[in-house]
Structure formats: structure tokens, C-alpha cells
Amino acid sequence: MSTNSHVDSPPGADAITVLDPRDGTVVGTLEPSTPEQVEIALSLARTVHPEWAATAPAxxxxxxxxxxxALRAAAPELAELNARETGRPVEEALAGVHAGVSALEQYAELGPVHRGRALRGAVLAADYTVAEPRGVAVLLTPWNDPVAVAVGLIAAALVTGNTVVHKPSERCPHLGVRLGEVLSQAFPYGVLITLTGGAEVGALLTRQSGVDVFAHVGSSATGERIARVAALTGTHVLRENGGNDPLVIDADVDPVWAAEQAAVGAFANSGQICTAVERIYVHREISGRFAEALVEQARRRNDTGAFAPLVDTKLREEVHAQVSEAITFGAVRAIGGRIPEGPGAHYPATVLLGCTEVMRVMTEETFGPVAPVTVVESFEEGLARAAAGRYGLAATVLTGSIANAQRAVATLPVGTVKVNAVFGGAPGGSAQPRGISGEGFGYGPELLDEFTRVKVVHISSPSARTR
Known part of the structure; x- marks a missing residue:
């Protein structure tokens, strides 16, 4: 457990050992937090909450x-830890740390001006709403963008007056502990506490009483378990979970440009992004040229030798199992799709053609550098296929038609629709995932609302009887 520091214990049977996915060398070993430490952390967070909640927003x-x-000063160290534990290139990891810095600065500005609303009532009365902190917030955050995601949630929770117990992913525990040490020094003792551990510690946290809000970014299966527990306890839940994001490509776009967009969406961070392109529907008129250009994009990445590995061999096995199954069911392996020799958890950029909805690469989250392609006869067919499924995180359409873009916005059942760019968006943007992809706002000014409750106040003029 870490409040302002972390004490290492001798490794035991449940110790977490992390291997560098680039070469398989040992990064280090940490003990998971014990049930007693979990209870102490939550008790401390509850104890210090009233004073922190009473602190002026400014x-x-x-x-x-x-x-x-403090985070800016520690950026090089944290980026290096990120690279060692998850394999993410240092430059990309550094960008994630700086995104965390920006989130802290953004919420430092937004928090003090987070306000209620005036309600129109009687002339000689005042009606308004007041936003109050929920209390103790438990944050369970992922490994694929570990600093940016964690810091965004931490910043929004703390600036609105909540205390935070944070459990980072067991796939990057050293980074999570060090991040907690860096951030907690800026706050009063006990306001921000870091725990270590895997699913068992996360499950223990969700079962504890006295938790007022759970925020979870991770798999849909874990998110659903948290939601079920919270339904019994009444705890507010905020979760951004898995995605199976479609890309629909119209006949009127440049197929080479479309392939560039598809490659960025499918291969960035080796496909380990919640909003990665997971399935592609391309119009038959440009499908041949698109496929050739997409294979070339994958080849360039594979030939550099610098393509980042997956986070560990377990994930690589899961990704390869989906690819192998798709090939068994008739998909054509245009490039990639084979586990390379040597140490580490590397997996090549892979393009699969002729994919259908009987394959898990089209219906489940793959979370690897895989671009499964299906040819459709019309933009409308692509939209219909894109709208099917259990997930509802995001979707992208590439089209030169305003009418088709508007049709996509109106019909795709997702939290975010992107037109003519697989990534990007304005700072402070937010969205509400749908289906098994989650619930609640995960970013932007609306995140402050997730960490607060609204109280309605009605004040009337005193009557003559009060004199």
C-alpha cells in the first residue's frame, strides 16, 4: 500500500513478477496488497474525506x-518504466505522461468553476443545485495507457472533493506505485492511496462497504462484474470497457488514404487501444486497391523491426488464437498472423481478408495489431453490419458524402462517431459508452459530474408567523 511512500515486502507465493515484453527480462517483483491493507486504505480514505471535501475548490x-x-518532473522516469513493463515505445509513453500533466492542469481550472444550476421558482424564493463530492472513489485503471487514463480519473475525483484509492493494473505495478508516490506528495496524507495487485485485489475492493463510486477502465467482463456488485450496494459506477470498433469505408474515398487510416487505427500501440479499429467494412468498388495498400502499410511496420510488442505472451496467445480461428473459418492471411521466434511478446501487424461474423476477430475485442476486412456491396450494408454487436464504444466512417456521414451519426449505436479520422478530437471531449462497452462519462468536463451528487436547495421568505 502507498499513501506517500511504498514499502516493499519479501516476495511470497502471490508476488507479481513483471517481464519486459521486448526481451523477456525481469523488470521486478512486487507483493500484492493484503486484505488488511485494503481495509486500512479504505478506512483512511473515509477518515480524511470530510476535511478534504471541506477544502475550498480553488x-x-x-x-x-x-x-x-511533480508529474512533469518525473516524466522521463515514468515513461521508461512504462516501456519496460508494457513494451510501449518511450516516445509514446512520454506523450501519455504529458497527457496526464494536461489533465491535472485542465481539472485544476475546471474544478473550481464546476457549478450548479438556478431553478425558476416563486418570485420570493431561491432554488438552486449544489454539487457535492460522492465520498470515497475506488479507481481501477488499465495498462495500455496507464498514466494518462489513471491521472485523468484521479484529477477529476480529487478536485471535486473525493478521496481516492487507486489500483493500477498488475501488468504495470511498478509504474503504478511510482505514479502514486509522485502524485500523492502534492496532497494531504491519505487523500490519494495506491494499492497493488491483480483481479483478486480489485474484487476485494468492489466488495468492501463504504465505497461511494467505482471507476473502472478495462475489460467488459470485469466491468460487468463490478456493475452487478454495485447494483446491490448502490455504489455509483463509471466504466469504460472493451470495444469492437468498426471502420466503414465508402466507395468515394481514396483507397490508399483509407488504408493509411485503417492502419493507424488497427496498428497504433500494437492494437492495444480501447478505441482501436477492430473490424473493417470496405465498399467493393475500392476493396482491391484498399487491401493492397493496407498490406503495404502492415509490411512497412513489420519490416522496420521496431514494431512494439504486446504487453505479454498471455495476450499474444489470445490474439493469435483469434487469428488462427479466423483462418480456420476461411479468412485469408494476407500478411502477418504468425508468432515470431525469439524472446519477448512480439506479434506482427496482421491483415485478414474475407472475414465474416462467425469469426471472433469480427465480433469480439482482439486487442492486438490485427486488421480484419469484410467487403460490402454498399455503404448502407457497411453501416448495418457496423451497428450490429454487443459493444458500443466508438465507430469511424470514411466518406465524402455529407448525407452518408449524417446517416452514420444517426444510426450507429456508439458513444463516439468519428468521420474521416480514426483518432483525434478536441481537448476535453467526452462520450458515454453503450452496451457492454460501459456507462457514464469518462473524460472532459462531464467527468466532474460523475464524481459528484446534486443537492437541490429551496429557500423561501419567512412568513409572519416566524417573528
Whole structure:
């Protein structure tokens, strides 16, 4: 457990050992938090919450700015830890740390101006709403963008007056502990606490009483388990979970440009992004040229020798199992799709042609550098196929038609629709995932609403009887 520091224990049977996915060398070993430490952390967070909640929002904002300065100073160290534990290139990891700095600075500004609303009532009365912190927030965060995602949630929770117990992913525990040490020094003791451990610690946290909000970014299966527990306890749940994001490509776009977009969406961070392109529907008129260009994009990435590995061999096995199954069911392996020799958890950029909905690469989240392609006869067919399925995180359409773009916005049942760009968007943007992809706002100003409750106040003029 870490409040302002972390104490290592001798490794035991449940110790977490992390291997560098680039070469298989040992990064280090950490003990998971014990049930007693979990209970102590939650008790401490509850104890210090009233004082932190009573702190003026502007003062809480100053604490966030101090945390931003500390995070900026520790950026090279944290980026290197990220690279060692998850395999993410240092430059990309550094960008994630700086995104965390920006989140702290953004919420330091937004928190103090987070306000209620005036309600129109009687002339001689006042009606308004007040936003109050929920209390103790338990944050369970992922490994694929571990600093940016965690810091965004931490910043929004703290600036609105909640205390935080944070459990980072067991796939990057050293990074999570060090991040907690860096940030917690900017806040009063016990306001931000870091725990270590895997699914068993996360499950223990969700079963504890006295938790007012759960925020989870990770798999849909875990998110659903948290939601079921919270339904019995009444705990507010905020979750961004898995995606199976489609890309629909119209006949009127440049197929080479479309392939570039598809490659960025499917292969960035080796496909380990919640909003990665997971399935592609391309119009038959440009399908041949598109496929050739997409294979070339994959080949360029594979030939550089610098293509980042997956986070570990377990995930690589899961990705390869989906690829192998698709090939068994009739998909054509245009490039990639084979586990390379040597140490580490590397997997090549892979393009599969002729895919159908009987294959898991088209219906489940793959979370690897795989681009499964299906040819459709019309944009409308592509939209219909894209709208099918249990997930509802995001979707992208590439089209030169305003009418088709509008049709996509109106019909795709997802939290975010992107037109003519697989990534991007304005700072502070937010969305509400649907289906098994989650619930609640995960980013932007609306995230402050997730960490607060609204109280309605009605004040009337005193009557003559009160004199």
C-alpha cells in the first residue's frame, strides 16, 4: 500500500513478477496488497474525506497544479518504466505522461468553476443545485495507457472533493506505485492511496462497504462484474470497457488514404487501444486497391523491426488464437498472423481478408495489431453490419458524402462517431459508452459530474408567523 511512500515486502507465493515484453527480462517483483491493507486504505480514505471535501475548490485546484509539476518532473522516469513493463515505445509513453500533466492542469481550472444550476421558482424564493463530492472513489485503471487514463480519473475525483484509492493494473505495478508516490506528495496524507495487485485485489475492493463510486477502465467482463456488485450496494459506477470498433469505408474515398487510416487505427500501440479499429467494412468498388495498400502499410511496420510488442505472451496467445480461428473459418492471411521466434511478446501487424461474423476477430475485442476486412456491396450494408454487436464504444466512417456521414451519426449505436479520422478530437471531449462497452462519462468536463451528487436547495421568505 502507498499513501506517500511504498514499502516493499519479501516476495511470497502471490508476488507479481513483471517481464519486459521486448526481451523477456525481469523488470521486478512486487507483493500484492493484503486484505488488511485494503481495509486500512479504505478506512483512511473515509477518515480524511470530510476535511478534504471541506477544502475550498480553488485550494484543491492548487494541489492539482502542484501534482502536475511533480508529474512533469518525473516524466522521463515514468515513461521508461512504462516501456519496460508494457513494451510501449518511450516516445509514446512520454506523450501519455504529458497527457496526464494536461489533465491535472485542465481539472485544476475546471474544478473550481464546476457549478450548479438556478431553478425558476416563486418570485420570493431561491432554488438552486449544489454539487457535492460522492465520498470515497475506488479507481481501477488499465495498462495500455496507464498514466494518462489513471491521472485523468484521479484529477477529476480529487478536485471535486473525493478521496481516492487507486489500483493500477498488475501488468504495470511498478509504474503504478511510482505514479502514486509522485502524485500523492502534492496532497494531504491519505487523500490519494495506491494499492497493488491483480483481479483478486480489485474484487476485494468492489466488495468492501463504504465505497461511494467505482471507476473502472478495462475489460467488459470485469466491468460487468463490478456493475452487478454495485447494483446491490448502490455504489455509483463509471466504466469504460472493451470495444469492437468498426471502420466503414465508402466507395468515394481514396483507397490508399483509407488504408493509411485503417492502419493507424488497427496498428497504433500494437492494437492495444480501447478505441482501436477492430473490424473493417470496405465498399467493393475500392476493396482491391484498399487491401493492397493496407498490406503495404502492415509490411512497412513489420519490416522496420521496431514494431512494439504486446504487453505479454498471455495476450499474444489470445490474439493469435483469434487469428488462427479466423483462418480456420476461411479468412485469408494476407500478411502477418504468425508468432515470431525469439524472446519477448512480439506479434506482427496482421491483415485478414474475407472475414465474416462467425469469426471472433469480427465480433469480439482482439486487442492486438490485427486488421480484419469484410467487403460490402454498399455503404448502407457497411453501416448495418457496423451497428450490429454487443459493444458500443466508438465507430469511424470514411466518406465524402455529407448525407452518408449524417446517416452514420444517426444510426450507429456508439458513444463516439468519428468521420474521416480514426483518432483525434478536441481537448476535453467526452462520450458515454453503450452496451457492454460501459456507462457514464469518462473524460472532459462531464467527468466532474460523475464524481459528484446534486443537492437541490429551496429557500423561501419567512412568513409572519416566524417573528
Amino acid at each position: 485550494v484543491r485546484g492548487r494541489h492539482l497544479r502542484s501534482a502536475a509539476d
